[in-house]
Amino acid sequence: MFKQQGKKALNCATGLAFYNLLLIGVYPAISRSKAMSELSATLPNSVKRIFGVTSGSGLDRFESYVSSQCFGQVWLLVMGTYTISTADALIAKLVDQGAMAYLLSSPVGRLELLSTQVGVLVSGLALMIGLSEVGIWGEMSLFDIPIEVGPYLRLGVLEFALFLAVGAYSLFFSAMFKAEEHAMLCSASLTFLFYALDVFSGLNDQFSWVKDLTILGWVQPQEVLDGAVPNDRIVALFGFSAIFITLAGLIFGKKDLHI
Amino acid sequence: MINVEGVTKLYPSNKSKTKEKENQGVRGISDITLRVVEGEAFGLLGPNGAGKTTLIRHLMGFIKPDAGFAQIHGLDCWQDSRAVKSLVSYLPGEMNFFEQMSGLEFLILMSGMHGDQPIFQKRRNVLAERLDLKLKQPIRKMSKGMKQKLGIIYALMLDSKVLILDEPTSGLDPLMQKVFIELVLEEKTQGKTILISSHMFPEVERTCDRVGIIRAGELITVEGIQKIRQAQQQTFEITLEDAEQVQLLSEQGLVITSQKGNRLSVAIQGDINPLLSGLAQVKVKEFTQKTTELEEAFMHFYEGEGGI
Numbered sequence: 183m184f185k186q187q188g189k190k191a192l193n194c195a196t197g198l199a200f201y202n203l204l205l206i207g208v209y210p211a212i213s214r215s216k217a218m219s220e221l222s223a224t225l226p227n228s229v230k231r232i233f234g235v236t237s238g239s240g241l242d243r244f245e246s247y248v249s250s251q252c253f254g255q256v257w258l259l260v261m262g263t264y265t266i267s268t269a270d271a272l273i274a275k276l277v278d279q280g281a282m283a284y285l286l287s288s289p290v291g292r293l294e295l296l297s298t299q300v301g302v303l304v305s306g307l308a309l310m311i312g313l314s315e316v317g318i319w320g321e322m323s324l325f326d327i328p329i330e331v332g333p334y335l336r337l338g339v340l341e342f343a344l345f346l347a348v349g350a351y352s353l354f355f356s357a358m359f360k361a362e363e364h365a366m367l368c369s370a371s372l373t374f375l376f377y378a379l380d381v382f383s384g385l386n387d388q389f390s391w392v393k394d395l396t397i398l399g400w401v402q403p404q405e406v407l408d409g410a411v412p413n414d415r416i417v418a419l420f421g422f423s424a425i426f427i428t429l430a431g432l433i434f435g436k437k438d439l440h441i
Numbered sequence: 442m443i444n445v446e447g448v449t450k451l452y453p454s455n456k457s458k459t460k461e462k463e464n465q466g467v468r469g470i471s472d473i474t475l476r477v478v479e480g481e482a483f484g485l486l487g488p489n490g491a492g493k494t495t496l497i498r499h500l501m502g503f504i505k506p507d508a509g510f511a512q513i514h515g516l517d518c519w520q521d522s523r524a525v526k527s528l529v530s531y532l533p534g535e536m537n538f539f540e541q542m543s544g545l546e547f548l549i550l551m552s553g554m555h556g557d558q559p560i561f562q563k564r565r566n567v568l569a570e571r572l573d574l575k576l577k578q579p580i581r582k583m584s585k586g587m588k589q590k591l592g593i594i595y596a597l598m599l600d601s602k603v604l605i606l607d608e609p610t611s612g613l614d615p616l617m618q619k620v621f622i623e624l625v626l627e628e629k630t631q632g633k634t635i636l637i638s639s640h641m642f643p644e645v646e647r648t649c650d651r652v653g654i655i656r657a658g659e660l661i662t663v664e665g666i667q668k669i670r671q672a673q674q675q676t677f678e679i680t681l682e683d684a685e686q687v688q689l690l691s692e693q694g695l696v697i698t699s700q701k702g703n704r705l706s707v708a709i710q711g712d713i714n715p716l717l718s719g720l721a722q723v724k725v726k727e728f729t730q731k732t733t734e735l736e737e738a739f740m741h742f743y744e745g746e747g748g749i
């Protein structure tokens with residue numbers, strides 16, 4: 183199972199690494215560009231917020247640039263798509279297509295099987311995020327951009343916790359629905375809702391409290407790269423994941439499987 | 442070995458819209474009781490949608506019965522499903538594999554999940570040779586029949602005490618159907634308990650000791666193959682010399698199902714002597730017995746129980 187999903191993770195991570203290589207490659211030119219400094223200075227904070235810049239600084243700072251570009255919308259989209267589709271493929275797709283009948287015809291319990299699938303999801307996410315981080319470090323050393331490794335490691339753990347949470351509720355929907363497309367629809371809709379709330383919370387200071395209602399709002403890459411230690415958020419996201427994985431186990435352990 | 446006691450599982454039909462229709466629109470299985478003793482081969486016959494696969498899903502612990510219970514070797518199929526599955530080899534009715542794998546990778550994966558005993562590999566290679574399947578081929582490139590062979594290899598390589606085979610010859614060509622029947626008969630001689638679900642009669646007729654006929658979720662009857670064969674209606678095609686002979690035979694009180702010129706079809710239920718007595722009085726040009734298989738006996742049983 184990991185062999186199949188791992189290949190997908192490796193392909194996505196390689197694609198992201200090349201994308202980041204491109205972004206980091208143009209950073210020295212951007213940071214020296216006066217026009218870019220002026221442009222980023224004139225952008226309202228709400229707009230910068232949408233692009234992942236949270237401390238009011240310009241896009242010409244490397245931390246702002248990395249958080250807005252390397253861990254920005256494209257990265258979120260690829261990671262979100264990978265996480266949701268993998269969670270869907272690990273249970274709902276196998277049940278819907280009938281291949282789960284072979285796995286469950288063996289003397290392996292349903293919870294044991296679910297634990298294996300969670301392991302596949304976790305290792306895939308670790309591979310994706312690990313390769314993204316290693317890629318960024320490698321590319322930064324390639325272009326002689328000095329960085330502190332600690333904050334990047336903390337960000338990696340926080341992003342891992344975030345996507346584990348996305349994977350956990352996606353697994354929950356995957357275990358709950360009979361049809362694969364229903365599971366996928368619910369997972370994607372909830373993720374989009376979280377994203378929309380995160381964007382909405384940045385539009386105006388009056389709505390900043392909305393940030394706490396969405397797990398995407400719990401992850402502010404630039405704050406972490408600037409030195410914040412987000413242990414409480416990491417613990418909260420792991421707790422969130424544990425709840426949904428437990429619920430997925432309760433449902434999958436007892437549901438009728440028409441396979 | 443296999444004990445099904447009053448198993449009921451009802452699903453409201455999705456198509457039912459009014460309340461009145463809802464009461465009628467229920468599908469599933471209702472109050473099914475049957476026993477398969479150790480070493481016996483049992484056939485579960487019925488048309489598509491009759492409830493055969495639903496009953497098998499209960500035996501595999503995939504679904505929980507609304508009422509009743511299913512046991513294999515004294516173990517509850519729902520509560521003790523893990524222990525049950527260590528005794529059972531299962532061939533699903535739908536051949537949906539992991540398309541990205543090769544046949545060999547799939548069998549290695551499943552061997553590992555079943556405890557990876559050395560005999561699995563030995564049996565796998567012998568079965569692949571007998572069924573003429575190249576295991577290194579990617580599953581996504583396999584035809585339906587090849588996938589069916591792969592499923593059969595999976596089910597038989599495990600050397601389990603109980604075989605549950607859902608529509609096992611679906612998609613196989615006649616030659617491979619024959620090989621499959623030989624394989625099942627070999628398993629039977631080793632004392633294995635076999636349950637075969639099918640709507641294809643020859644495989645059940647040739648392999649099973651008893652047959653359960655299932656229709657609209659209910660087990661209509663369980664009979665020995667011999668009894669069904671005896672009860673079956675035999676049809677004879679007789680061509681006589683002239684119309685006078687035809688008239689003479691017609692007066693013997695036989696059931697003539699069709700007549701074209703001097704050619705008659707006579708149906709006999711049970712005792713054949715009235716036909717022989719009648720034939721002794723006429724000049725016969727041609728006499729043939731129409732081959733009747735379990736299918737006709739099955740149809741006869743259905744008709745006897747109120748028609749289909």
